[in-house]
Amino acid sequence: MQTLTNIDLREDRAANWYVKDETVQVAFATEPGELISREGPNRYQPGDAIVTGATGDRWVVSRGRFDPRYVAVGPNAHGESGPYRNKPVPVLAKEMTHAFAIARSTGGDVLTGKPGDWLMQYAPGDYGITERARFEAVYRPADGPKD
Incomplete structure (x- = not known):
């Protein structure tokens, strides 16, 4: 490799x-942790986005990268868990x-x-x-x- x-x-x-053209489900971490995606470990800190894509894949996006790249969809406000759409x-x-x-x-x-x-x-x-x-x-x- x-x-x-x-x-x-x-x-x-x-x-x-x-x-990318996708609506994802997002939960914001409340404590540090690690998610193992298909591609490897994704460590996260409180406030980081734990994302589940339309294909079922899961990954982490740091809060600093998440905020400018995603917008809330539906009744939730930005920063609340729920559906988000990536900006194009x-x-x-x-x-x-x-x-x-x-x-x-x-x-x-x-x-x-x-x-x-x-x-x-x-x-x-x-x-x-x-x-x-x-x-x-x-x-x-x-x-x-x-x-």
Whole structure:
């Protein structure tokens, strides 16, 4: 398995822009903990979002990343548990042909992917992995600057 470091998909011709279209269920953590996703451990702190996607997958989004990327749906106010919809913010993604590992952020949890999974780059130094079936279910090609 290859461990990826210092990756910047903005410089990778095989990467493209995609946008997620999904309503998720969110519970906000009240104490520190760890959730094991398909791709690996997701440690969280009080206030972080524990997300369950439309495909049943679960993952953690730090509160600092969650607030600008998701909006409450229905009767709940932002910051309350319930349904949320992601804002249509383009992210860089690349389908991987081999098994790989990458830290979510510097010093963060290490995630692992298998051939066919997608490496996601939300911002420089901010990564995720999306399993192929989930990627195909919730991501669509998008326009975005390729600088």
